[in-house]
Amino acid sequence: MESKTNVMRILDKLNIEYKVFSCTDDxxxxxNEVCRTLNIDPNQDFKTLVTIGKSNDYYxxxxxxxxxxxxxxxxxxxxxxxxSMIPLKDLLKVSGYVHGGxxxxxxxxxxxxxxxxxxxxxxxxxxxxxxxxxxxxxxxxDIKKVIPAEFLDIAR
Numbered sequence: 001m002e003s004k005t006n007v008m009r010i011l012d013k014l015n016i017e018y019k020v021f022s023c024t025d026d027x028x029x030x031x032n033e034v035c036r037t038l039n040i041d042p043n044q045d046f047k048t049l050v051t052i053g054k055s056n057d058y059y060x061x062x063x064x065x066x067x068x069x070x071x072x073x074x075x076x077x078x079x080x081x082x083x084s085m086i087p088l089k090d091l092l093k094v095s096g097y098v099h100g101g102x103x104x105x106x107x108x109x110x111x112x113x114x115x116x117x118x119x120x121x122x123x124x125x126x127x128x129x130x131x132x133x134x135x136x137x138x139x140x141x142d143i144k145k146v147i148p149a150e151f152l153d154i155a156r
Contacts, residue, residue, distance in 0.1 A: 005130030006096070006106035011138070014146060019137040020129050031065030034135065038126075042066035043118060045135070046127040048102040050095050050111075053080035058094055060113040062104050062127065063155040067116070070156040077114050077152045100132040105146050113147055116155040 004012070011018050023034045035042045045065045051074065052058055059078050061069050075083045092098055096108040104113050104127065119125055119140055129136040143149055 007103045007130035007136060010106050010146060016138070016142045016145060021135050023133045023135060040126055044122050044125055046125055048104045048127060050086050050091060050102065051083040052086050053078060053083045055080060058111045059083060060104055060107065060111045061154055062113065062115040064116060064118060067155040070154055073154045077154055078112055097130060098132065101128050101130055103128040103130045106130055110147065113149045114154055115149050115151050117151045117153050118155065119151055
């Protein structure tokens with residue numbers, strides 16, 4: 001690990017314990033390969049997805065990497081008629097992160113954030129540390145100390 005990411009700086013400032021793991025030098029490695037390499041339950045590794053609602057508001061959804069976001073459930077969770085994934089070209093501008101390095105912590109703005117309720121099955125989860133191929137391990141109980149997140153049924 002060369003330098004601290006925004007995610008790590010935020011967690012340090014709040015005195016929240018975390019661990020960082022570097023996965024690989026391959027920027028195109030799949031979440032399943034990362035889990036296999038680090039011996040992590042694929043249901044415990046979460047991906048961060050940025051969407052836009054019919055209202056043009058942005059929303060962040062965090063789901064197990066081995067599942068997909070159910071767009072209908074997601075829209076219902078944020079009281080929108082519909083939500084769709086933002087175009088990849090807009091991800092950096094909206095979130096401050098590149099594809100593969102998007103984290104629910106430390107985005108450019110604080111967007112409404114919803115984690116899949118399956119997060120409550122675990123004491124700790126993993127998600128991007130804010131840089132491609134670096135993941136962070138954090139206690140589920142600490143997430144709401146960092147961002148106002150809800151835990152709802154949004155994955156399939």
